[in-house]
Amino acid sequence: MADVNRGNRPLSPHLSIYRPQLTSITSILTRITGNAMLIAALMIVWWFLAAASSADYFAIANGFVTSWFGDLVMFFSLLGLWYHTLAGVRHLIWDSGYALDLPTAEKLGWACLVGSVVLTIITAIAIQ
Secondary structure (H helix, E strand, O other), X not given: OOOOOHHHOOXXXXXXXXXXOHHHHHHHHHHHHHHHHHHHHHHHHHHHHHHHHOHHHHHHHHHHHOOHHHHHHHHHHHHXXXXXXXXXXXXXXXXXXXXXXXXXXXXXHHHHHHHHHHHHHHHHHHHX
16 A cells, blocks of 8 residues: 655654764775775786786886885785784674674774784884
8 A cells, every 4th residue: 555644754864863883884994995905906916917028018017016106005905904804803703603792893893993003014014
């Protein structure tokens, strides 16, 4: 039967009244980092293909990858890789049925955020 009182029904909550939770933000970040790492992967593949092609083409690709912009992309890709890895471990914990209560889930979210920054800094220092 058709609902003729559509104008009297409440509207769905909108982003202006929705308070994002840490678990939703970290879930969104997991998706963003997974997709953003594709840029670095494409840069690395381009670098390898250029190395296999010719010295002139490799010089162009190597100049781009080792430029300040390439270093910035690689640094943030490293951050994304660590975050994505830690978020994957968090999901494995959740999939096993542990840490599903809200306080522990928020602690795991903060652990992913802080841990990825710390591990990125340690890795960047170790690479230099």
